[in-house]
Amino acid sequence: MGALRRRVALGTAVLTVSGLLALAAPGTAQAALVCPGREVVTLPFSTGTVHVFRRGEYICAYTAPKRSGAKRTMSVSVQARGNRPVVDRGRYTRRAGPVTVHAGHRCVRVKGAVGGGSVSSGWILC
Structure with missing residues (x-):
């Protein structure tokens, strides 16, 4: 026993x-x-955070709100220089994305928004 x-x-x-x-x-x-890979950039803003990851020549990002719960408008965008942006936009409770682009050795621009708050990285990871 x-x-x-x-x-x-x-x-x-x-x-x-x-x-x-x-x-x-x-x-x-x-x-x-x-997102696979390692987190290389975090872009905080008033209503959320954009998390950016790199795995080899690929960049992945998603936007997370500061407080999850009710559905609200969110977006995430990743653009490799010379290409069109890949965007996920909609009404979500937890996150927008992930979105992944093949960046190779090019700079990328990352944008994210939750409700009225937003952030843009400019050209990074060059």
Whole structure:
């Protein structure tokens, strides 16, 4: 009976710790699921943040609101120099995007908006 109690206690402890870890780093886990690669730029603005990732010659970005919940207008745009922008625009609760472009070794311009707030990076990652 003592061995069974120890196993149940150990199982409960493992589940508790894994749950706490998931709560402690939700942004990191969510970002890994949204865009591949490593985060190279974060563009905060009054109503949200644009997260920009690079993996090889590809750039991926998404816009996240400061507070998720009700649907609101959001957008994200990534443009490699010399090409047209790739845009995701709509009414979302969690994020706009992700959008991915092949940038090669060209500069990119990233834009994002949530409600009335917006940000534009200018030409970056050259």
